[in-house]
Amino acid sequence: MDEDTPEGTTPGGDGREPDADRGPSTPPRTDGGTDADEPTEDVALDPWGSASVGDYADLFAEFGIEAFDEVDDDVPDPHYLMRRGVIFGHREYDAVAEAMANDEPFAALSGFMPTGDPHIGHKLVFDEIIWHQEMGGDAFGLIADLEAHSARGMSWDEIDEHARNYLLSLLALGFDAEDGEIYRQSDNREVQDLGFELGSKANFSEFEAIYGFDGETNISHMQSVITQTADILYPQLVDEPKPTVIPVGPDQDPHVRLTRDLATRVRYFKVTEAFASFELDDDERQLVRAAYDALAPDVADPESDVRCEDAAEWLGDYEPPESDRESVDLAAAKATALDKLEAGGKEPLRPRVRFFDRNATDEAFEALIEAVEGEKRVFEGHVDAFDLTRDEAESIAREVEIDHDGFGFRQPSSIYHRFMTGLTGGKMSSSIPASHISLLDDPEDGYDKVKAATTGGRDTAEEQRELGGEADECPVYELYAYLLAGDDDELTKEVYSECVNGERLCGGCKEQAAELMREFLEDHQEKRAEAEELLDDLDIDLDSDRRGTGGEH
Numbered sequence: 001m002d003e004d005t006p007e008g009t010t011p012g013g014d015g016r017e018p019d020a021d022r023g024p025s026t027p028p029r030t031d032g033g034t035d036a037d038e039p040t041e042d043v044a045l046d047p048w049g050s051a052s053v054g055d056y057a058d059l060f061a062e063f064g065i066e067a068f069d070e071v072d073d074d075v076p077d078p079h080y081l082m083r084r085g086v087i088f089g090h091r092e093y094d095a096v097a098e099a100m101a102n103d104e105p106f107a108a109l110s111g112f113m114p115t116g117d118p119h120i121g122h123k124l125v126f127d128e129i130i131w132h133q134e135m136g137g138d139a140f141g142l143i144a145d146l147e148a149h150s151a152r153g154m155s156w157d158e159i160d161e162h163a164r165n166y167l168l169s170l171l172a173l174g175f176d177a178e179d180g181e182i183y184r185q186s187d188n189r190e191v192q193d194l195g196f197e198l199g200s201k202a203n204f205s206e207f208e209a210i211y212g213f214d215g216e217t218n219i220s221h222m223q224s225v226i227t228q229t230a231d232i233l234y235p236q237l238v239d240e241p242k243p244t245v246i247p248v249g250p251d252q253d254p255h256v257r258l259t260r261d262l263a264t265r266v267r268y269f270k271v272t273e274a275f276a277s278f279e280l281d282d283d284e285r286q287l288v289r290a291a292y293d294a295l296a297p298d299v300a301d302p303e304s305d306v307r308c309e310d311a312a313e314w315l316g317d318y319e320p321p322e323s324d325r326e327s328v329d330l331a332a333a334k335a336t337a338l339d340k341l342e343a344g345g346k347e348p349l350r351p352r353v354r355f356f357d358r359n360a361t362d363e364a365f366e367a368l369i370e371a372v373e374g375e376k377r378v379f380e381g382h383v384d385a386f387d388l389t390r391d392e393a394e395s396i397a398r399e400v401e402i403d404h405d406g407f408g409f410r411q412p413s414s415i416y417h418r419f420m421t422g423l424t425g426g427k428m429s430s431s432i433p434a435s436h437i438s439l440l441d442d443p444e445d446g447y448d449k450v451k452a453a454t455t456g457g458r459d460t461a462e463e464q465r466e467l468g469g470e471a472d473e474c475p476v477y478e479l480y481a482y483l484l485a486g487d488d489d490e491l492t493k494e495v496y497s498e499c500v501n502g503e504r505l506c507g508g509c510k511e512q513a514a515e516l517m518r519e520f521l522e523d524h525q526e527k528r529a530e531a532e533e534l535l536d537d538l539d540i541d542l543d544s545d546r547r548g549t550g551g552e553h
Helices: 056-063 093-101 120-134 145-152 156-172 189-199 204-211 219-237 250-265 282-295 308-316 322-327 330-344 362-371 390-403 443-451 461-467 475-484 489-500 506-537
Strands: 087-091 107-112 138-143 181-184 244-248 269-274 352-357 376-379 382-385 413-417
Touching: 087 250, 093 244, 093 413, 107 120, 107 219, 120 138, 120 156, 120 244, 120 413, 120 475, 138 156, 138 219, 145 156, 145 219, 156 181, 156 506, 189 219, 204 219, 204 250, 219 244, 219 250, 244 250, 250 413, 269 282, 269 390, 282 308, 282 330, 308 330, 352 390, 362 390, 443 506, 475 489, 475 506
Parallel strands: 107 138, 107 244, 138 181, 244 413
Antiparallel strands: 087 413, 269 352, 352 382, 376 382
């Protein structure tokens, strides 16, 4: 969840060459990476390594991250980072968007590992949390101090100093501490207790596969991972389980994936769609659903049933649509589905919702049976319901679980933003001061860094006017799109269009950006000073009395 390292790769272009026909209506998107059809290297996501992704498009295929374009029309009054394509991917954000649109409860949480000064990369996450709060969500900001100590070897004195700076910037940017919640991992007992419970559903082999942990990994580092999964689910302990979004860079996706798995494993019941006494996996279920829909009897003949053997015969000749063939291993799924259907013989094929007993107490399972209305069949370990929709079944399962002291978690959602390019080109790095701008930088230093920044301009002014600049590869244009233009889309469109059409030269563009950066830093630091008193009044301890071993762990 942390956005600790201000490093990243060039968001790059959208695959288009600058041309004279591109007018001011061109949206200021930064689509990053190479073309999705080009071969690329494997993508590795390391939450504690160099925050870089060679090709954002690969994240869709390799890790199941979905394109944000698919849900942005459902978001009421989307944030400018969404409109400009800086937020490029998501996991199940449609649940959050739906809650937002219907004025239903939802939450947003992200965390910050206090290992250095907050910088303009962190501002993306600060803004995303604050925007969700302004849209009516419960907002949570946390200091990942246990992670900083265990994974980075930070002393507690260093952590305290950096934590204060992070929180001052969060408050200065508009986080409402009265409506939201700020906490430290080390001080939140509920988070630590939840982490203990979640840890009972995780194992070391998973940590090896997800994070590359081995025999040299210290136990505290592993504990900090489980603590982060508890952080992600913590908003659902407040009032009720609710759709919750975690805004992060894609390097933090391993934490999101693990948490989504654990949120499911601790549930009392698993709800699935079924068709007969036997079980189907997701791919098999898709095929059997197609068979049932094709063979379902006419409603005028209620005595007629679709038999398993009928579905097997139909499925043997079935060729799924191309779109389905791309998403599943259909050859394997078809073979196993046919085996199960043929073994089912004359058993009727009837859609039903199935409740599996995963972790339920005896009392909770009996309460579930009682809560399921209409036609049902009760078995040892599961209940089949014939008159419920999947959503109705999920709601019943959650209500029973919560009534019997379970968590009832929903899988958390996430949104992913692109990494900012370093001002000197390449990766933004905390070890290269000129490559990044700290939110604590003197405004004049911020001005100077922008003035000295690398650009996407041509070698000469004449070439720039003739060929246009390469805004999609320009760190200065990114500053406009990610930060300096704020909510003013017209400014980013103007900068982009003038650049790629050769009307804007880099000197004047950098001067404008440098002035805006100086103004931003001046304003931000004034607001940080005003936030000092507010922070001191909050119930958060920034003078830790913890003792540690110090150094690298």
